[in-house]
Amino acid sequence: MSGVPAGGRSPLDRVKRVALYAVLLVMAAFYLIPIETGLMTSITDPATYTGQSPFLPPMEPLVEGSGRLSLQPWGNALAGLASGLVNSVILVVPATVFSGLLGSMAAYGLTSVDWRGQVGVYALFIAGIFIPYQAVLVPLTQFWYNVVPLRTLWVPLANLPLVAEHHWKLVALIVTHTAYGVPICTLLFRAHYKKLPGEMIEAARLDGASVSTIYRRIVLPLSVPMFAVVFIYQFTQVWNDLLFALTIIQFGDASVVTQELVGIGVSQSGTNFPLRMAAALLAALPTLVVYVLFGDKFAEGVTA
């Protein structure tokens, strides 16, 4: 700063620093208190929950009105969301992997391979990013319920082990999410592939590798950090989606976790806040796990 000898700080600097930390502290509290409140509420016995100071840990009988400690809401949330969680996993893993893989292949074909008209095709991909969800809701329902007879096609497959009749809706949702995810994945991968040295690809061509071999042995291994970025992004996107699920699955055994979360803990006798909080945190947990698993590669990918 201004002419202060090394090691010392002027009073003005000190004030600035104090202000900085104060602001940081306030912001941290601002962002963390809702989560902390949810967590504390979720471990409160619903029968003793008053809602007076939901951010306090349940400490009855030590503190009157703070509720009694109970893990029962988490147990009930798990029981209530179990089938939704399973359906969401069945949905999110293939949807994420397919959109990532297809996006990567498309980006490779549009970047490192030379052919006529690729700019036009790429423009179509980019346009795909900007199609609003609302505009496709009705066509989507029509498509999966009236145009493509997936429901009847699925019937023979339903007898296979681990496959159920209602799974056809999840397949429809997987295809929809994959299709919707491919453009943004292509964009992300293309930015990455444009930075790959052209001479390296040419060296591989001279070494006798075909277009597909170059992808498999050179480009794909060098895409790992970008796959982490895409996987985290797509996983979060698909896991948290409610709109497409409501449109395509509508209701029934194939409901995903976001759909089940809407109704849990709500009844005519009132809202069961501890159960709702536990369910919300439970439903958010997988996205956190994915972040932890791919976090270091993600950082590599976004800073590359």
Place this chain on the structure above:
Amino acid sequence: MAQLTLEEVTKVFNAGDSEEIVAVDGVDMEIEDGEFLVLVGPSGCGKSTTLRMIAGLETVTSGEIRLGSRRINDTPPADRNIAMVFQSYALYPHMTVRGNMRFGLEESTDMADDAIEATVEETATMMGIEDLLDRKPSELSGGQQQRVALGRAIVRDPEAFLMDEPLSNLDAKLRATMRTELQRLQNELGVTTVYVTHDQTEAMTMGDRIAVLNGGVLQQVGTPLECYHTPNNRFVAGFIGEPSMNFFDVTRDDDTLEGDAFAYPLSAETRPAVGDATTLTLGVRPEDIELAADDGPDTAHSFDCVVDVVEPVGESNNVYLRFAGAAEDSNPFIVRISGTRNVAVGDRVTATIPPASVHLFGPDGRALKNRSLDDVDGVSP
């Protein structure tokens, strides 16, 4: 191993809006089996494009490229059996040195795994990189990466090597070492090699023959000394040689060449070569000009000059001179003298341009007369 032939090879790039850029214009070249040909020229002269067409990385607009008796214009790069070394080395960063060297053999041959392994080990030992086989390229120095890039090309035992400025990312000392080593390797392997460079030291020292390109047009193909002593035209004369040949624009007045600040008598032997051209360029190499003190020889070929700049290089001094009567802002010419001779800025000296060492170029740049080689020993040993 095979002979490589380029016949009327032309490359036209479309720069959009029906604008066309001719990068390579009708290049004819024959590279003998086992020959080391250096393709040299200034940046943008089309030398890299020519190399990339031979590699198959660029299409050929017209003309024909043959490897042996096989026309390879439309052969994909993978099937040409050609290996290329890139300026950036282009190593595969996620593979070890072993993986890099194996890749070409795995993709282009159906050799058994242990045969590939043995070939890789053998080549690595020859290149002195056997200790680096399990390292990744990022763990290697620039010189080591360069060796791996060479090894990766050699291990494939191709019919031809193409090298695109492979030494230009190395420091000067290493570059000199690698220059010698590359020559030795090429000699041992006897593989037809096309080597692209803009560095004329590399061109002069490495090639069996050099091909000089300018503006996409082949200017001359010949041994380094042919290009040096008997250039086809003014461009080759100026491009080959460091420092460059001195050029003076002159007009012919009967048997005298009139320059801005000097007049040079035209000898009887030279007159027929000049014909009836009147605007000429006189060229003379810096080392051919003789320098003497102010009271030096007083012949028709001697001129009084003033020293403008002295550049000591060590073994020689590059002395920039101006004719005594020339304007202050006229371009000086360069004389190369022994590094032990002492010349100071501002000295008045006498420069003698021997008639035997004079080159004359016509108005179109074509060489009308090159220096006589009577006074040069051992051009053809």
